[in-house]
Amino acid sequence: MTQNIYPIKQLFRRILKNLPHLILAIGGVWGQTYFPPYGQWERQQPKDVGVNSRLLERAVKFAIEHENQAPRKLEDFIKATLTQEPHGDIIGPTKERGEMTGLIVKDGYIINEWGDIDRVDMTFSVTKTYLSTTVGLAYDRGMIRDVKDRVQEYLPTNHFTGEHNNKITWDHLLRQTSDWRGTLWDKPAWADRPPRDASWDEMQNQPLNEPGAHYKYNDVRVNLLALAALHVWRRPLPQILREYVMDPISASNTWRWHGYENSWVLMDGQMMQSVSGGGHWGGGMWINALDHARFGYLFLRGGEWDGRRIISEKWIEMARTPGPANPRYGYMNWFLNTPVEKDGKITLDVPKAPKTAVTFRGAGSNIIYLDWDNDLLVVVRWIDGKYFNEFIEKVLASIKD
Secondary structure (H helix, E strand, O other): OHHHHHHHHHHHHHHHHHHHHHHHHHHHHHOOOOOOOOOOOOEOOHHHHOOOHHHHHHHHHHHHHOEOOOOOEHHHHHHHHOOOOOOOOOOOOOOEOOOOEEEEEEOOEEEEEEOOOOOOEEOHHHHHHHHHHHHHHHHHOOOOOOOOOEHHHHOOOOOOOOOOHHHOEHHHHHOOOOOOOOEEOOEEHHHOOOOOOOOHHHHHOOOOOOOOOOOOOOHHHHHHHHHHHHHHHOOOHHHHHHHHHHOOOOOOOOOEEEEEEEEEEEEOOEEEEEEOOOOEOEOEEEEOHHHHHHHHHHHHOOOEEOOEEOOOHHHHHHHOOOEOOEOOEOOOOEEEOOOEEEOOEEEOOOOOOOOOOEEEEEOOOEEEEEEOOOOEEEEEEOEOHHHHHHHHHHHHHHHHO
16 A cells, blocks of 8 residues: 555645646636637626626616617618708718617626627717727827827818818817818818707807817717828728728628718829718718627727737827816717716716726717726617616626625
8 A cells, every 4th residue: 555655645746846837827828818719709608707697687688678769770860860950961871770789798708698799780989989090000100190290291181271270180180179160071060060059150150169178079070080091091991990900800891981972082093982980971880799899809908909919008098098178088989987076076977887997989879888997898789878877887786796
């Protein structure tokens, strides 16, 4: 018996001696960040990532029960809700949307999904985040030296001439604080979301704000940023996005980024379409929920994808930094959860979420929710926007239970 035990004792001594190295090796494998390969995304049970399945199902059920009841034919939706204004005719493509859809990613794995997550739909102003990312790619490559540079220095056109428009910087356009004056693609800037009950004369002669001083959500000026970025790249922005972002993160080949019927420009002997930054007059990004999730997951992982740097940490930090004119808005379309005092109380845009959380938002509502504190990503499409905060509250409750 003694002879048989001795080799076993030696084996245990060797194991104990090498245990620290073994633990580090196992921990390294376990600690690897998961990145979904093309056409795949691993699913896990909620309980495997510390989430209460019952409470999570309640959250999803709540979202489904609060689908937006507006017309699914998005041409009618746009006419009814977005274009009750001068020059409100639709000039880009539209389509009928699908059912209420979404998915939840925790610790890198899909733990719940509903609806048709492969269906390509309009995404409205979430497009703005894709747009600002193409500007970030140009910045990272030194094609835009400084976001404080005047945009006129980069363009051969007259879009930024004149005493007021000449002052506008990239930062102003990215933060929607330029107060640019002019007309683009037959849409005057003054006609987008004009003051309610204003006369025709009042709409055309709104007070002029110094660039950077006043935040105004305005799709004409958003589309101006897209045109300016096109001039910097000298290539269509969908090609830039595909080459430097969507292909590297293994997105599908089904997404499309549309412009308008009249937003074509001649550049380097070729006709190129300047894309729109939303679906306000049609067009914009058409994409499925899974590709939205990959895009959001890229930022949840700090701009890297499986060891490859896609967008710089510096750009993400800038995009997440509030501007002086709106403490809850970074670069388009980074909606921040910055604490703001209101009526003597500190409030958050998404009350139960961490103050570091971010949402990319579009009409419909189409929303990508990023939560670094909880390693959480939520994509939800066609939820009634009034109920989004309560939905997120329920999702977070399932994690903290």
